[in-house]
Amino acid sequence: DQQVKQNSPSLSVQEGRISILNCDYTNSMFDYFLWYKKYPAEGPTFLISISSIKDKNEDGRFTVFLNKSAKHLSLHIVPSQPGDSAVYFCAAGSNTDKLIFGTGTRLQVFP
Amino acid sequence: GAGVSQSPSNKVTEKGKDVELRCDPISGHTALYWYRQRLGQGLEFLIYFQGNSAPDKSGLPSDRFSAERTGESVSTLTIQRTQQEDSAVYLCASTLWGTEAFFGQGTRLTVV
Secondary structure: OOOEEOOOOEEEEEOOOOEEEEEEEOOOOOOEEEEEEEOOOOOOEEEEEEEOOOOEEEEOOEEEEEEOOOOEEEEEEOOOOHHHOEEEEEEEEEOOEEEEEOOOEEEEEEO | OOOOEEEOOEEEEOOOOOEEEEEEOOOOOOEEEEEEEOOOOOOEEEEEEEOOOOOEOOOOOOOOEEEEEOOOOOEEEEEOOOOHHHOEEEEEEEEOOOOOOEEOOOEEEEEO
16 A cells, blocks of 8 residues: 555656646655655655645745645746756655655656 | 765675675664665665664565664664565665654665
């Protein structure tokens, strides 16, 4: 049973436009959510997080939105840059259990 | 060190041999995870250690896989009688309770 799902395995966006990566979850007990970025041959690196008590968190070009009623979160990158090309993982956790990761979305930003 | 350290970075082993992978977490982090990523696949959860609680082993794919952690320090992941399908990048992450996890660079295991 996949508790955290990223239904789009890949996304291609033109440089300068907005990239929107989506993530759905099933467990209403999750109380924080995170996005990670992974380049080839490197470990994932933490990008941005959001607590379940918020619906938006912004850090520079990256904004995460949380819709608890829909059990959906999204990561917006604007403007997208070629260096953003990577695999993005969403993850969800609670204070009583382990982090659960999605399967990832490969983002390609082309000139 | 400042980050999560994994060793070796690369390991090539013959089918049927045992391998041991090591993870040095960030000092003070109470939780430690092992994941693996096969080529073209997502992150596959293997095992989770949290403080002195019994580890969550629900992700271990077979009894050939085992992991240990002494207190809040080093962890080792052991794969016995390796098979070709064990070839993957094995990632370790550590975290404080309820915060983001920090990953190591991974160990690329190739079983030939």
